[in-house]
Amino acid sequence: MREGQWYPGNMARSVNQLRQDIKSVDIVIELLDARIPISSHNPLFARLLAEKKTLLLLHKADRADPDATGHWLSHFKERDQDAISFSIYDKQSINQLMRYLKREKSGKKRSRFRRPLRMMVVGIPNVGKSTLINYFLKKSAVKTGNQPGITRGRQWIRIHPEIELLDTPGILWPKITEDSSYPLAVVGAIPAGRYDLQNTVSWLINFYQENGIFSFMQKKYNGTGGQSEAGLLEDIAYKFGYLQSAGKPDLDRAAASLLHDFQEGALGRITLEEVPV
Numbered sequence: 001m002r003e004g005q006w007y008p009g010n011m012a013r014s015v016n017q018l019r020q021d022i023k024s025v026d027i028v029i030e031l032l033d034a035r036i037p038i039s040s041h042n043p044l045f046a047r048l049l050a051e052k053k054t055l056l057l058l059h060k061a062d063r064a065d066p067d068a069t070g071h072w073l074s075h076f077k078e079r080d081q082d083a084i085s086f087s088i089y090d091k092q093s094i095n096q097l098m099r100y101l102k103r104e105k106s107g108k109k110r111s112r113f114r115r116p117l118r119m120m121v122v123g124i125p126n127v128g129k130s131t132l133i134n135y136f137l138k139k140s141a142v143k144t145g146n147q148p149g150i151t152r153g154r155q156w157i158r159i160h161p162e163i164e165l166l167d168t169p170g171i172l173w174p175k176i177t178e179d180s181s182y183p184l185a186v187v188g189a190i191p192a193g194r195y196d197l198q199n200t201v202s203w204l205i206n207f208y209q210e211n212g213i214f215s216f217m218q219k220k221y222n223g224t225g226g227q228s229e230a231g232l233l234e235d236i237a238y239k240f241g242y243l244q245s246a247g248k249p250d251l252d253r254a255a256a257s258l259l260h261d262f263q264e265g266a267l268g269r270i271t272l273e274e275v276p277v
């Protein structure tokens with residue numbers, strides 16, 4: 001699959017806009033999917049952000065394996081890269097982010113710029129950028145009434161008296177490589193219909209098998225189909241009545257349903273990419 005193929009808009013234009021926006025902020029928050037910290041990072045961000053202070057948010061951490069997220073945090077710490085485990089459903093992680101930003105702001109006190117700390121959110125599609133921005137937008141609207149610190153031109157959301165967030169996220173599509181295409185499809189970073197469903201689900205089932213957690217899937221669907229992938233998909237089809245006209249199990253619907261359950265967190269908190277050794 002070619003990069004950018006499924007996203008509207010012109011790649012050069014959005015990268016140029018991103019470059020401009022990055023210039024106008026003090027810090028960039030790059031959202032990674034905590035389940036796939038490797039594949040959800042577009043290497044082009046690293047180049048665009050080379051000179052800029054960056055905070056990584058391991059987003060959707062509520063879906064990832066907490067131990068694996070801990071390993072990722074240590075990994076980044078060893079590399080002097082600031083990173084926070086984050087979920088929009090976890091108030092503590094939101095507080096941690098706010099504490100971090102306030103520290104960043106107070107660290108800049110002596111600077112001749114008295115203006116608020118400015119930041120923006122970047123990440124690949126579906127990683128949770130709008131959710132985070134909307135959270136702050138709602139919150140600041142409640143706090144300050146009708147005019148929540150938004151100025152004209154590029155829009156800024158004042159999320160704290162001394163911290164402003166650009167209301168438009170920077171978007172880059174993921175870089176699809178042989179290694180990253182399945183992880184990206186599995187977490188929902190590639191739109192339905194743009195990847196091979198059966199191969200993707202095969203990859204996911206194989207991940208569970210190789211990591212000794214296949215029984216988790218079997219239990220979930222009252223599996224009697226034994227250890228095989230086909231058996232599992234048949235179990236799912238029969239359990240939910242996904243049948244074709246001749247009463248044969250509809251394995252495509254079963255696969256879609258399995259993937260949906262994974263994305264909803266119904267198949268456990270799973271991290272698909274470990275820290276490289």
Ligand SMILES: Nc1nc2c(ncn2[C@@H]2O[C@H](COP(=O)(O)OP(=O)(O)O)[C@@H](O)[C@H]2O)c(=O)[nH]1
Nearest residue numbers: 060062063087088089125126127128129130131
């Ligand atoms: N589990 C989980 N899902 C989240 C979280 N934040 C956002 N999402 C979901 O991820 C999906 C994509 O979010 P969105 O903000 O539209 O992503 P964007 O494309 O990066 O703007 C939505 O279904 C959100 O509800 C989170 O912290 N945890």
Ligand SMILES: [Mg+2]
Nearest residue numbers: 126129130131
């Ligand atoms: Mg969005």
